Amino acid sequence: MSTLMSGAKMLLECLVREGVDCIFGYPGGVTLPLYDVLYEHHVRHVLVRHEENAAFAAEGYARTTGRVGVCCATSGPGATNLTTGLVDAMMDSIPIVAITGQVTSKLIGSDAFQEADTFGITRPCTKHNFLVKKIDDLAQAIHEAFYIAASGRPGPVLVDVTKDALQAQGHYQPVTSIHLPGYKVFTEGHTGQIRRAVQMVQESERPLVYAGGGIIAAGAAAELREFVERTDSPAVNTLMGLGALPSEHPNFISMPGMHGSYAANMAMTNADLLIALGVRFDDRVTGRLAAFAPHAKVIHVDIDPAEIGKNRAPDVPIVGDVKRVLAKINKLLADDKTVVPAAARQEWWRQIREWKEQHPLQAVTSETEIKPQHLMAEIDRLSKGQAIVTSDVGQHQMWAAQLIRFAEPRLWLSSGGLGSMGFGLPAAIGAQFARPDKLVFAVVGDGGFQMSIPELATVVGYGLPVKIICMNNGYLGMVRQWQTLFYNDRLSSVELDCFPDAEKLAAAYGFKGRTIDKPWELGPALEEAVKEPGPYLLNVKVTPFECVYPMVPAGSAIYEMVLGPPQPVEVP
Amino acid sequence: MMQIISLLLENKPGAMMRVAGVLGQRGYNIESLTVARTLDPEVSRMTIAVDVETAQRQQVIKQMNKLINVLQATDLTELPNVVRELVLVRIRVPQESRQAVLKEAEIFGGRVVDSSTEGFVIEVTADPEKLGEFIDVMGSYGEIEVARSGALVIALEAKRLKLQPPVPTKKLEEVY
Numbered sequence: 177m178s179t180l181m182s183g184a185k186m187l188l189e190c191l192v193r194e195g196v197d198c199i200f201g202y203p204g205g206v207t208l209p210l211y212d213v214l215y216e217h218h219v220r221h222v223l224v225r226h227e228e229n230a231a232f233a234a235e236g237y238a239r240t241t242g243r244v245g246v247c248c249a250t251s252g253p254g255a256t257n258l259t260t261g262l263v264d265a266m267m268d269s270i271p272i273v274a275i276t277g278q279v280t281s282k283l284i285g286s287d288a289f290q291e292a293d294t295f296g297i298t299r300p301c302t303k304h305n306f307l308v309k310k311i312d313d314l315a316q317a318i319h320e321a322f323y324i325a326a327s328g329r330p331g332p333v334l335v336d337v338t339k340d341a342l343q344a345q346g347h348y349q350p351v352t353s354i355h356l357p358g359y360k361v362f363t364e365g366h367t368g369q370i371r372r373a374v375q376m377v378q379e380s381e382r383p384l385v386y387a388g389g390g391i392i393a394a395g396a397a398a399e400l401r402e403f404v405e406r407t408d409s410p411a412v413n414t415l416m417g418l419g420a421l422p423s424e425h426p427n428f429i430s431m432p433g434m435h436g437s438y439a440a441n442m443a444m445t446n447a448d449l450l451i452a453l454g455v456r457f458d459d460r461v462t463g464r465l466a467a468f469a470p471h472a473k474v475i476h477v478d479i480d481p482a483e484i485g486k487n488r489a490p491d492v493p494i495v496g497d498v499k500r501v502l503a504k505i506n507k508l509l510a511d512d513k514t515v516v517p518a519a520a521r522q523e524w525w526r527q528i529r530e531w532k533e534q535h536p537l538q539a540v541t542s543e544t545e546i547k548p549q550h551l552m553a554e555i556d557r558l559s560k561g562q563a564i565v566t567s568d569v570g571q572h573q574m575w576a577a578q579l580i581r582f583a584e585p586r587l588w589l590s591s592g593g594l595g596s597m598g599f600g601l602p603a604a605i606g607a608q609f610a611r612p613d614k615l616v617f618a619v620v621g622d623g624g625f626q627m628s629i630p631e632l633a634t635v636v637g638y639g640l641p642v643k644i645i646c647m648n649n650g651y652l653g654m655v656r657q658w659q660t661l662f663y664n665d666r667l668s669s670v671e672l673d674c675f676p677d678a679e680k681l682a683a684a685y686g687f688k689g690r691t692i693d694k695p696w697e698l699g700p701a702l703e704e705a706v707k708e709p710g711p712y713l714l715n716v717k718v719t720p721f722e723c724v725y726p727m728v729p730a731g732s733a734i735y736e737m738v739l740g741p742p743q744p745v746e747v748p
Numbered sequence: 749m750m751q752i753i754s755l756l757l758e759n760k761p762g763a764m765m766r767v768a769g770v771l772g773q774r775g776y777n778i779e780s781l782t783v784a785r786t787l788d789p790e791v792s793r794m795t796i797a798v799d800v801e802t803a804q805r806q807q808v809i810k811q812m813n814k815l816i817n818v819l820q821a822t823d824l825t826e827l828p829n830v831v832r833e834l835v836l837v838r839i840r841v842p843q844e845s846r847q848a849v850l851k852e853a854e855i856f857g858g859r860v861v862d863s864s865t866e867g868f869v870i871e872v873t874a875d876p877e878k879l880g881e882f883i884d885v886m887g888s889y890g891e892i893e894v895a896r897s898g899a900l901v902i903a904l905e906a907k908r909l910k911l912q913p914p915v916p917t918k919k920l921e922e923v924y
Contacts, residue, residue: 295762300769304816307761323915324816350917357911358758358819482810 179349183311183342184209187275188217190318193350196246198609199275200224200233204250205290206277209342222609222638225630227254229602231261234272236566236606238265239589242395244325245272245606251279252290255336256297260596262332263301267593268416269393271330273321274298278338281309294336303331309338311346319351328361329480330393362479365496365504373451373475373492374508380449380473381520383409386432386461389416389592390454390478390498392585399502400453401425406509408521409451410528412440414461415577416592417454423561423581429528430537433461434728435574438535441726441734443528444469452476454498457487458593467733477501535726535739537578546695548572548647548718552579554698555617555645558706563587563615564607568600568624571653574724576619598627601644605631608640615643615706622648622672632685635711643705644713648675649720657723661738678715689713749825750779750797751805752901755812756819756909759785759792763817767794770811776800780833780898791819797876797899820909828904833876834897837883840867841890849889856882 181189187210191199200222203211214221224230227249234245249258255276265272279288295307304324306317314337321333377383385407391400397420404411404427412432413420421428432440444450450472455461462468465487476483476490477498484493494501539553552575559565561583567573567590582588589607591599604618620628625646635642652670659667682689687710692701698716705712726737757763764783771778779797786793800808805823812821841849846868853860853870856878862869867890872882876899886892 296765299762299766300773319917353914353916355914356816359816360813360910360912480814482807482814486807 179347180345181348182209182213183314183337183344183346184213186311186314186346186348187318187337187342188213188219189348190315191219191246194318194322195243198222198237199246199248200230200237200606201248202227202230202250202254204254204277206251206279206339207248207254207342209339210248210275210277221248222605223634224602224605225633227257228260228598229605229628229631229634231258231272231274232264232596232599232602233606233609234274235261235265235268235270235599236589236603237610238270238272238606239603240564240586240607240610242393242586243271244322245270246275247272248275250277250290251294252292254290255294256292258334259297259301260594262298262334264591264594264596264599265332266301266303268591269330269389270332271325272332273318273325274302274332274334276334276336277342278307278336280340281338284338294334298334301332302334305334305336307336307338308341311341311344314341314346315349315351320354320356323354324356324359328359362481362495363497363500365477365494365501367504369492369494370501370504371508373494374505374512375514376449376473376475376492377407377409377451377509378512378514378516381517382446382448382524383407383451384443384447384449384472385409385411385427385451385453386414386444386455387411387417387420387453388414388455391417391420392454394454394479394497394499396454396499396502397421397585399499399506402506403502403509406506410443410525412436412443414455414458414592415590418577418588419582419585422583424583429532431577433458433734434463435578435724435726436461436734437532437537437578438726438737438739439528439531441728441737442531445733445735446527447472450474452478452490453502454478456483461734462487463728463732463734463736467735539579542695542719544695546693546698546716546718548575548649548722549579550695551645551647551698551716551718552576552619554702555619556580557699558702559615559617561587563617564589564604564611565617565619566590566600566603566607568620569595569597569654570621570623571649571657571722571724572619572621572647574654575647597624600624601628601631601635601642604642604644605634605640608642609638616641618642618644620644620646621653622646622650622675623652626672626675629681632681632687632713636685636687640711641709642711643708644711645702645705646678646713646715648715648717649722650675650717651720654724656721660721660723661727662729675715678713682713687711687713689715691715691717693717751800751808752824752829752831752899753796753798753809753812753821754824754901754903755794755796755821756786757792757794757815758817758819759790760817763792764794766815766817767796767812770808770815771796771798771800774804774808776808780896782898782900795899795901819911820907822903822907824901824903829901830904831875831899831901832873833879833899834871834873835879835883836861836869836871836895837886838862838867838869838893839886839890840892845889849886852885852889856885858882
């Protein structure tokens with residue numbers, strides 16, 4: 177068999193070699209050669225309706241499987257439309273490879289039709305990017321792209337391929353090694369630091385495990401669980417880390433931070449040892465840094481050396497793969513004979529239980545209207561910790577994170593670092609392709625839903641049984657909440673009027689949709705949605721002026737939480 | 749005082765932009781930047797003088813080391829080093845000041861690289877502070893145009909360059 181083939185064919189061969197089975201994309205002029213090869217190829221191409229959603233779908237696929245998600249767009253506007261998805265993947269450390277077409281090499285820089293400086297525009301929002309002008313460079317670039325995306329701290333990589341490179345003929349030589357002299361991945365932690373960490377854990381009186389997305393990226397859920405159980409430490413999971421420890425685990429407190437629970441924030445504040453595993457001390461979690469965990473020594477394990485010491489100087493920094501580091505720590509703990517301060521630990525647990533009882537995360541309900549918290553509790557009831565739940569961005573995202581439980585990692589998909597609206601539905605599409613066996617809920621707000629309406633065509637076209645649950649309060653909820661709390665209730669441009677009739681909208685696309693607004697309809701409607709063999713759009717009209725509590729106002733310390741709405745002042 | 753960063757990076761298109769981007773995206777003003785090939789044609793050395801507050805300097809170095817094209821980024825500000833910069837000054841001098849200007853150039857160890865009825869072009873190599881003084885002195889004699897090269901720094905102690913070896917493809921299967 178001849179190895180002589182077009183660049184387009186070679187690109188597909190490279191993708192097959194990387195184990196790609198699914199590409200989310202949208203064709204265009206310069207990618208015609210590629211799409212011609214895709215026409216009868218076994219690699220599946222999923223046609224979205226907006227390139228931004230191709231990137232989000234690739235993320236949904238990657239977040240669900242842990243493998244590299246792939247998206248494809250044409251030059252110019254196609255590539256620029258991917259940008260939000262790339263920044264999102266960068267912020268949340270999600271491995272995706274974006275393949276974009278570029279105009280013919282000799283036209284670059286001449287403002288050709290559909291030309292954009294994709295290489296320049298995506299430089300700050302990718303882990304690395306490539307511009308391939310010659311077919312001979314193609315195989316190496318693709319192989320390096322996948323390696324960079326998946327290794328170390330995962331992230332997005334873009335490969336921009338010119339039209340003439342796709343059309344050229346060349347001999348395909350599978351790449352047998354990668355040489356990136358400047359790319360160092362630190363996997364093993366420093367042995368001495370690991371020993372110090374173990375000693376500190378054993379001696380601490382009020383330890384707290386602070387675990388996040390890094391645990392999930394490393395596939396370290398089992399090691400985390402063993403660590404938590406061996407040390408009997410309480411644990412919090414960040415937004416990106418939900419599911420790292422099963423939500424039902426007795427040591428799991430909940431999510432900390434701006435909309436975290438009272439108990440989680442009080443535990444963070446009063447701990448004497450913070451064991452930070454795969455987290456980055458993000459401002460949403462820490463609140464005012466100077467007041468964050470003031471009494472705690474910090475052990476910080478992360479694969480990215482730039483995160484260590486960025487926001488908080490650790491007492492024991494450990495640069496390494498958290499899975500390997502935890503395995504070593506667990507081994508040392510198993511043999512460790514140190515006597516832990518049992519009495520102090522018991523007191524710590526008693527205190528935490530007290531905080532949990534004082535201000536638990538409540539599923540508020542009402543007799544007359546559907547409370548958003550009630551909606552999340554009902555989704556939780558049907559999910560039983562097993563469903564894949566994607567969310568969009570805003571109030572619904574926070575309530576979903578607070579009230580929906582997850583038995584394992586990679587069930588909760590949410591745009592954390594960037595907070596990009598319009599993420600929920602396309603991510604659910606990617607997730608459903610990755611796990612056709614799973615029940616997938618796309619929990620969105622009326623704002624984010626309207627940003628992704630074009631993808632209803634994708635959902636129906638591919639027969640994806642995604643359950644779209646729209647928490648509809650008629651407003652851009654989170655922005656409205658801030659305007660209510662900090663801008664004297666001056667609700668500027670947050671009313672989302674003219675929402676389409678859900679039943680008619682779904683019917684227009686050829687699937688089932690329904691609107692409900694009474695609390696007794698909630699359970700049966702959700703059950704109907706789940707039972708429906710195909711996709712379902714459930715528009716749930718909820719109380720419009722509910723605020724997410726607890727809330728840590730911007731600039732405050734995390735113990736300065738607002739726990740509920742301001743009480744009316746009694747006039748004597 | 750400026751942070752002086754010395755980098756070794758791959759001699760590839762866009763590599764320089766990536767490094768400058770790390771600084772630009774954080775709004776740091778680059779005072780000067782030089783880059784040129786080293787003994788290895790695939791490797792360039794880059795020297796940057798940038799206005800970064802002390803608290804952020806270590807983070808800047810770490811972010812640069814994260815870049816795939818960067819082989820080694822070092823903060824040379826506090827380490828023993830030699831800093832040099834070259835300047836070419838074109839000065840317009842009236843007849844009566846010509847001798848004085850030549851004398852000043854001699855004091856700074858400068859060389860006259862061009863001479864005409866209009867004036868001179870003088871080349872001086874020195875540390876950037878001395879260069880600044882030279883420019884001020886020249887400016888006092890007549891109309892000048894200045895072209896500075898930007899600071900070049902070399903550390904007095906060698907730092908071992910640790911390059912990553914090639915990774916065979918079979919090992920990559922462990923990554924995914």
